[in-house]
Amino acid sequence: MTDENTRLAETIWAARQxxxxLDAEATIGTPDLATAYAIQRALLALRLAAGERVVGWKLGYTSELMRRQMGIDRPNIGPLTDRMLLGSDDAVNERLVQPRVEPEIGLRLRTTLDARRAPVDRHIVAAAVEAAYACLEVVHSTWTGYRFNLEQNTADNSSAGQLVVGPRLPVTDPMALDTVAVRLSDGHAELGRxxxxxxxxxxxxxxxxxAQELAANDRRxxxxxxxxTGGLTAAQPLAPGARLSARFWSGDGWSVDVGVRRRADAV
Structure with missing residues (x-):
């Protein structure tokens, strides 16, 4: 890892703290994707040095809807740490100055999943999953006005801010997760489905x-x-004093809700 990558990570970390x-182009320009991930790793090292620990991963831009919204042409990944985790209806950290919310299906792993050892497919990963959960990702970009390209976003940990973990989805067959529906609301109007x-x-x-991306970097x-696993609606701003919530449901008749707040005195 170069001194320059560390310096750029320190700049991003200082802004977040x-x-x-910051202006993305003026701060880091457009690195190649390998360099962007190197900056992301340097940023994670700063988090770990501050006492955080890795508790999982996010996938960004897995949906065509999110790629269109942000002008990104392919997915990326980023680590999640313990300090990012929130319970349903908790308030987001005040350091998130431009938070946006997107509903996502979260998965908790029961066993390790190592694509370095053998190829993985939908059925193999399903066997490694303990359960699925209703989640809200609170994204937060270091880049002013969410103006960035794929590489700049990747360096900034794919805009990972916080993760709201809601109830377990009562899905008996993980193969049916693709049929789970979700609606994002501000309590007055539907914001996305x-x-x-x-x-x-x-x-x-x-x-x-x-799993394949991690294996390519000798990780599991x-x-x-x-x-x-990625936003299922367009990301919506979370204004000071606001609460956004998502309802997840299926044709089996169940539904669960998860929400997140922002303090009224947030800047």
Whole structure:
């Protein structure tokens, strides 16, 4: 890892700690994707040095809807840490100065998943999953106004801010996760609607993608890891004093809800 990558990670980290944003082009230009991931790893090293620990991974831009919204042409990944985790209806950290919310299907792993040892497919990863959960990802970009390209976003940990973990989805067959429906709301109006298939065609296929990406970098998924599989609606701003919630349901008749708040005095 070069001194320059470390310096850029320190710049991103300082901005996040101070609750301010930066111009992406002026700060890091456009690195190649390998360099962007090197900056991301340097950023993670700073988090770990500050006492955080990795608890899982996020997949970004697995849905065509999110790629269109942000002008990104392919998915990326980023680590999740313990300090990013929230319970349903918790308030987001005040350092997130431009938070947006997107509903996602989260997966918790029961066993390790190592694509270095053998090829993985939808059925193999399904066997490694303990359960699926209703989640809200609170994205937060260091880049002012969410103006970035794929490489700049990757360096900034794919805009990972916080993760709200809601109830377990009462799905008996993980193969049916692609049919789970979701509606995002501000309590007055519907802000977006989607289905599990929006995440890479199937949330389990998103997990396959992640396992393969990690294997290419000599890494694996660990038992107990959380994986969020990608936004199922367009990301919506979370204004000061606002609450956004998502309802997940299926044709079997069940439904579960998860919500997140922002303090009224947030800047």
């Amino acid at each position: 101070a609750g301010r944003t 989607g289905v599990g298939a929006g995440a890479d065609g199937h949330p389990l296929d998103a997990l396959v993608r992640l 998924l660990e038992a107990g890891d959380w994986v969020i």
